[in-house]
Amino acid sequence: MNQNEFVQLIAPFKDKVFRLAKRLLISSEEAEDATQEILVKLWTKNEGLDRYNSVEALAMTMTKNYCLDQLKSKRASNLKIVHDNYTDREPSLQQKMEDIDSLNWVEKIINQLPEQQRLIIQLRDIEQCEFEEIAKIMNMNETAIRVALSRARKTIREFMTQTHRYGTH
Amino acid sequence: MEHTKIERLLEKYFQGETSIAQEKELTNYFSGSDVAQHLEQYKPLFGYFSLAKEQTISREIQLKTKKSSFAWLSIAASVVVLLGVGMYVYTSSNPVDAHEKLGTYTNPDEAFKATQKALALLSNHVNTGIGSVQYIQEYDNSKDEIFTK
The missing domain is CATH 1.10.1740.10 (RNA polymerase sigma factor, region 2, helix turn helix motif)
Incomplete structure (x- = not known):
C-alpha cells in the first residue's frame, strides 16, 4: 500500500x-x-x-x-x-444564544461522565455504531455496553431535568 | 398521538434498548419544530449529538513523523562521531609507526658508533655555525680600540 x-x-x-x-x-x-x-x-x-x-x-x-x-x-x-476550548460560535440572537448555551452545557455534562461511559455515548449516540461494533472496540459484551449506556443516558437526563439552569454549570 | 410514541421511545432510549433506527427517529423528532412542551427539555441533548458528529479535524495528517527525521539525525551524528574517533586513532597511531620504521640497533658497539657519528655530525654543523659568528668578534675588537682611550 x-x-x-x-x-x-x-x-x-x-x-x-x-x-x-x-x-x-x-x-x-x-x-x-x-x-x-x-x-x-x-x-x-x-x-x-x-x-x-x-x-x-x-x-x-x-x-x-x-x-x-x-x-x-x-x-x-x-x-x-x-478545559478551555469549548468551540466559539458566532454571537447571535437571544434564542440562538440560549440554544448554544444549552448545547455547550450538554457537552459539559457528557464530559464529566466516567471515561468508559463517555466512550460509549460517543460511539453510540454520536457516531451511531451498532452494539456489536462497540462491544468489539470496548472489549466488553453487549449487555454490559447496554447497561453502561443506560446509566450514562440517565445521568445526563438527571442533570438536565433536576438543575435545569443553563449556563450556570 | 406521535408524542406518546416518542415518550415510549424515550423510555426505551434511557433503558439502552433502542435500535439505531429508533434513535434516528428521536433525533428527527427533536430537530423538528413541533416538539411537545413537556419534551422540550430533551431538545438540546439530541441537538448536541447531531452537532458533535459534524466536528472534523482541522490539521493535516503528516505520515512522515518527526521521529523518523530524528532517527536520521542520530544516524548522521553517530557517523560524525565514528569519523572523529577514527581520525583520532589514525593520526595518533601513525607517529608510533614512524618510530618503529627508524629501526633500532641490537649490537651495543654498533649503537655506540652510530651515536658517535651522529654527535660528530652535530658538532660539525655547530662549528660551521660558530665560524660565521667569528665576524662579530671583529666588531668587538674595533669597539675596544675606540673606547680604551
Whole structure:
C-alpha cells in the first residue's frame, strides 16, 4: 500500500478518530496530536492491515487505548487537562444564544461522565455504531455496553431535568 | 398521538434498548419544530449529538513523523562521531609507526658508533655555525680600540 492509498483508506474515519480522542482528552490540540500519532502507527503497520476485517474498528480501538494511556500518564504526573476550548460560535440572537448555551452545557455534562461511559455515548449516540461494533472496540459484551449506556443516558437526563439552569454549570 | 410514541421511545432510549433506527427517529423528532412542551427539555441533548458528529479535524495528517527525521539525525551524528574517533586513532597511531620504521640497533658497539657519528655530525654543523659568528668578534675588537682611550 502506498501513501496515497493509505490516505484514502483513512479518509472516511479520521474525523471519527479525532472526535473519539477529543471526547476523552477534551482539548482539541491534544486530540489532534493523538489522531496524528494513531494514524502514523496505523501507517507503520501497513502490510499487516490486510489481516483485519475492519481497519476502522482497529483504529477506534487503538484510539481508545492510546487516549486512556495518555490520561493515565497525565494523572500520574499530576497534570490537569485544561478545559478551555469549548468551540466559539458566532454571537447571535437571544434564542440562538440560549440554544448554544444549552448545547455547550450538554457537552459539559457528557464530559464529566466516567471515561468508559463517555466512550460509549460517543460511539453510540454520536457516531451511531451498532452494539456489536462497540462491544468489539470496548472489549466488553453487549449487555454490559447496554447497561453502561443506560446509566450514562440517565445521568445526563438527571442533570438536565433536576438543575435545569443553563449556563450556570 | 406521535408524542406518546416518542415518550415510549424515550423510555426505551434511557433503558439502552433502542435500535439505531429508533434513535434516528428521536433525533428527527427533536430537530423538528413541533416538539411537545413537556419534551422540550430533551431538545438540546439530541441537538448536541447531531452537532458533535459534524466536528472534523482541522490539521493535516503528516505520515512522515518527526521521529523518523530524528532517527536520521542520530544516524548522521553517530557517523560524525565514528569519523572523529577514527581520525583520532589514525593520526595518533601513525607517529608510533614512524618510530618503529627508524629501526633500532641490537649490537651495543654498533649503537655506540652510530651515536658517535651522529654527535660528530652535530658538532660539525655547530662549528660551521660558530665560524660565521667569528665576524662579530671583529666588531668587538674595533669597539675596544675606540673606547680604551
